[in-house]
Each structure stands twice: as C-alpha cells, then as structure tokens.
Amino acid sequence: MKKIMYLFLVSIFGILISACSSQTTIEDEFAFKEFKTGEEITLQSVNGGEKTLIRTENGFAIKGEENKILMFDFFGTFCTPCQEEAPHLTSLWQKNKENFTIIGLSHFENVSDQAVKDFALNYGAYYFLSNSKENDRIVAQALKDINYQNMEQLPFKVVLKDGKYQDLTDFWNKNTKSYVKYYLGKVSSQTMQEDIDRILNESKK
Numbered sequence: 001m002k003k004i005m006y007l008f009l010v011s012i013f014g015i016l017i018s019a020c021s022s023q024t025t026i027e028d029e030f031a032f033k034e035f036k037t038g039e040e041i042t043l044q045s046v047n048g049g050e051k052t053l054i055r056t057e058n059g060f061a062i063k064g065e066e067n068k069i070l071m072f073d074f075f076g077t078f079c080t081p082c083q084e085e086a087p088h089l090t091s092l093w094q095k096n097k098e099n100f101t102i103i104g105l106s107h108f109e110n111v112s113d114q115a116v117k118d119f120a121l122n123y124g125a126y127y128f129l130s131n132s133k134e135n136d137r138i139v140a141q142a143l144k145d146i147n148y149q150n151m152e153q154l155p156f157k158v159v160l161k162d163g164k165y166q167d168l169t170d171f172w173n174k175n176t177k178s179y180v181k182y183y184l185g186k187v188s189s190q191t192m193q194e195d196i197d198r199i200l201n202e203s204k205k
Helices: 001-018 080-096 113-123 136-146 173-176 189-205
Strands: 038-043 048-055 061-064 069-075 098-108 129-130 156-161
Touching: 038 129, 048 098, 061 069, 069 080, 069 136, 069 189, 080 098, 080 113, 080 189, 098 136, 113 129, 156 189
Parallel strands: 069 098, 098 129
Antiparallel strands: 038 048, 048 061, 069 156
C-alpha cells in the first residue's frame, strides 16, 4: 500500500514539474460562444501562411487538409516545458507532414505576434503557430468537447482525425495501457509518434 501511494505521489509530482498551470477554471473557459457545425475560423501563423478550421459535429478539421491528423498544441511562450518540447514537435511534424499537422495556439497570455515569433526562433518551433484572439475560444471548445474537468496546464494537446478526437496514450499512467483524449504536460515524442502510427493504421482498416 505504501508503495502504491509513493508511486502515485511521484506521478503527480512529475506532472506538476512538467507543466505550467493556471488559476483559470474550467467554468471560466466554458463561458464562451460555442462554434456551430460548419463554422469556419481562419488563423494566421506568425511564421507566415494561414489555415482555415472547420467546425465538425464534434471537433475540428482543417479545410483542404481534412484527411490529415490534426494536433492542437496549447502553449505559452513563458512555459518552460513548452519551450523544451518545441524542437521535438518540429521534428515530429517534419517527419509526418504528409499525414499530420500541428497548430500551436498561444494560451494563458496576451502577447504580441513578435513575442511568439521570438519563441519560434529561440526554441525551434517551426510548425504553425497562431496568436489569434480566437485561440482561447478554440481551446475552450476543445476542452468542452472532450469533457475535460481538471485544472488547465500547459502544454496541453488534443489530436483529431476526420474531425473526431482520438484516443491518446495516458503518458503518466503508461503501465495501465489506458487511453485518454489529451496529452498533459511535456510528453515524449516517441509516445506521440506511436500514437500517430496507430491512428493512421486504424484509419486504413
């Protein structure tokens, strides 16, 4: 029993030191205007280019890239775990970009586009980064979609395929071989790659 309690405490401590938390409550996030099915949201990347999101019945897809796996990465330029994993996310995207794309949504902060550009340059975040006013609304919608009930922490990710949220490895409880609808905190790129491969294989069946 003592061993189980010890492992539980170690797991919780690991999450806390691998993520940046906020006092924002889920109730605060849900005080927003929900997206309607078919609604389109055009986002500009601070690195150049734009993507248009389409609200599906229960999620999101990218217009013109509906068949790709879509990862939303909720991040903050101030967040050390976000900074540390940025180059790994770039590598993950480059390795899988034929079937996979990442949209980083700045969250928990009000910063200039230049600050997000500096984040990209300083930490090697060369995937799509949005600093849009719509980011918080998208984040709130995603959290409600997956019925996330806990404290928000960064980085936080959800993954969609064909407009539906996908099962992801519960990184902090890998021994249970269970799945959740999100990645919380800094998750290894190996775990994310394994999930991408599994999602692609399942979509071909």
